[in-house]
Amino acid sequence: MITTDICIIGAGPVGLFAVFEAGLLKMRCHLIDALPQVGGQLSEIYPQKPIYDIPGYPSINAQDLVDNLMEQIEPFHPTFTLGERVENLEKQDDGSYIITTNDGTSVHCQVVVIAGGLGCFEPRKPEIENLEHFEGKGVAYMVKNPEQLRDRRVVLAGGGDSALDWTVFLANVAKEVTLVHRGDTFRGAPDSAEKVFDLAREGKVNLILQSNITSISGNGHLQEVNITAKDKTVRTLEADNLIPLFGLTPKLGPIADWGLNIDKAAIAVDTTDYSTNVERIYAIGDINTYPGKLKLILCGFHEAALMCQSAFRYVYPNQKLSFKYTTVNGVPTF
Amino acid sequence: MIQFTIEDRDGTRQPIEVPEGINLSLMEVLKASDYNVLATCGGMALCATCHVQVLEGLDKLPPAQDAELDMLDTLPDADFDSRLSCQLRVEESLEGGVFRIRGAEQ
Numbered sequence: 001m002i003t004t005d006i007c008i009i010g011a012g013p014v015g016l017f018a019v020f021e022a023g024l025l026k027m028r029c030h031l032i033d034a035l036p037q038v039g040g041q042l043s044e045i046y047p048q049k050p051i052y053d054i055p056g057y058p059s060i061n062a063q064d065l066v067d068n069l070m071e072q073i074e075p076f077h078p079t080f081t082l083g084e085r086v087e088n089l090e091k092q093d094d095g096s097y098i099i100t101t102n103d104g105t106s107v108h109c110q111v112v113v114i115a116g117g118l119g120c121f122e123p124r125k126p127e128i129e130n131l132e133h134f135e136g137k138g139v140a141y142m143v144k145n146p147e148q149l150r151d152r153r154v155v156l157a158g159g160g161d162s163a164l165d166w167t168v169f170l171a172n173v174a175k176e177v178t179l180v181h182r183g184d185t186f187r188g189a190p191d192s193a194e195k196v197f198d199l200a201r202e203g204k205v206n207l208i209l210q211s212n213i214t215s216i217s218g219n220g221h222l223q224e225v226n227i228t229a230k231d232k233t234v235r236t237l238e239a240d241n242l243i244p245l246f247g248l249t250p251k252l253g254p255i256a257d258w259g260l261n262i263d264k265a266a267i268a269v270d271t272t273d274y275s276t277n278v279e280r281i282y283a284i285g286d287i288n289t290y291p292g293k294l295k296l297i298l299c300g301f302h303e304a305a306l307m308c309q310s311a312f313r314y315v316y317p318n319q320k321l322s323f324k325y326t327t328v329n330g331v332p333t334f
Numbered sequence: 335m336i337q338f339t340i341e342d343r344d345g346t347r348q349p350i351e352v353p354e355g356i357n358l359s360l361m362e363v364l365k366a367s368d369y370n371v372l373a374t375c376g377g378m379a380l381c382a383t384c385h386v387q388v389l390e391g392l393d394k395l396p397p398a399q400d401a402e403l404d405m406l407d408t409l410p411d412a413d414f415d416s417r418l419s420c421q422l423r424v425e426e427s428l429e430g431g432v433f434r435i436r437g438a439e440q
Contacts, residue, residue, distance in 0.1 A: 045380065118380070119374070124410065127411075158410075159407050160404065182410070183414070186407070246408050247405065247409070249381050249383070250374050250375060286376075
């Protein structure tokens with residue numbers, strides 16, 4: 001069990017800067033992020049893009065900002081759990097919380113700060129009747145272990161690169177591979193598309209174009225996939241596995257079930273201190289919403305500072321908080 | 335003024351007028367006009383919640399860049415006339431267009 005004062009969910013720029021503001025008030029932080037590295041969107045999506053609205057930097061590359069933030073918070077020795085997704089939140093009798101990740105890491109903390117940005121990227125689910133009923137019973141949204149599909153009858157759905165790539169790969173593994181795509185062309189990756197058309201001509205994969213999977217059925221486990229063509233004709237395929245591959249979309253994930261007030265996929269907060277409706281849980285950065293909200297890094301920094309002033313009372317209930325400038329006091333390390 | 339029409343998910347249409355040179359994306363105009371568009375990623379072609387179907391004026395639009403095409407390819411409900419409204423600048427090419435809102439509501 002990891003023990004800390006503040007557990008920050010999300011290690012993007014705002015989560016990182018919260019460590020600095022917390023550190024000034026002698027509060028220790030542990031950060032958890034689903035991505036394998038710190039920096040959030042900045043490192044994952046646009047590391048080399050310049051950002052022009054960080055005060056004091058006419059222009060700074062996203063990754064450089066992350067590196068600078070890591071240097072800035074180093075005196076406070078934050079600890080990290082990376083590549084794991086937060087799953088559970090358990091309130092303790094004394095008001096503190098234990099947070100658990102999908103890999104079983106648990107963190108005991110006095111305060112929870114959600115700085116989750118866009119949220120977690122989760123597979124996009126198509127509208128297919130009964131789809132969720134068969135999740136884990138033949139339906140999966142990614143191929144984790146292709147060997148599990150050996151000698152199976154596999155139906156893939158989608159028109160993007162991953163649908164094409166897995167169709168090509170599984171042609172030599174599965175007993176039968178069918179790719180269902182709503183269009184009749186594939187816009188991306190012409191090489192992969194050409195391979196899929198070749199395999200279809202050779203009879204190694206079954207390519208069903210201009211069609212959608214409309215419903216699935218089975219007795220406990222997936223058995224049949226019903227496919228409706230553009231001309232409304234319906235055909236039924238026997239299948240052991242269905243893998244819809246429709247990319248990833250950002251979602252709040254398990255956080256959505258924590259009893260927090262949610263408004264349009266964002267967490268509603270009180271702008272006095274960026275607290276949520278649940279005591280000891282705060283939300284800062286792109287993941288929160290309030291009247292006038294702007295999704296800017298600099299706004300997230302401001303939110304982090306105010307949040308820490310408020311969270312102090314839970315970490316040091318018997319101490320009075322006195323506000324100090326770094327110009328006067330420097331950066332106290334611990 | 336640039337004029338175009340928005341069709342909401344329930345089929346109701348509304349004309350929209352936007353001054354030229356406003357430097358906004360169609361997504362930003364939709365949000366400012368109180369349409370229920372999540373635009374979770376803020377305009378980086380990452381979430382596709384601002385997906386629109388171009389009912390009229392598709393040919394006039396500038397072609398989609400790779401990031402937009404990659405995203406559209408993965409959508410279960412995208413068609414040949416699908417675009418991401420965050421990638422469409424409000425400019426002359428939108429004049430007279432009709433856009434149906436398609437993106438996920440949550």
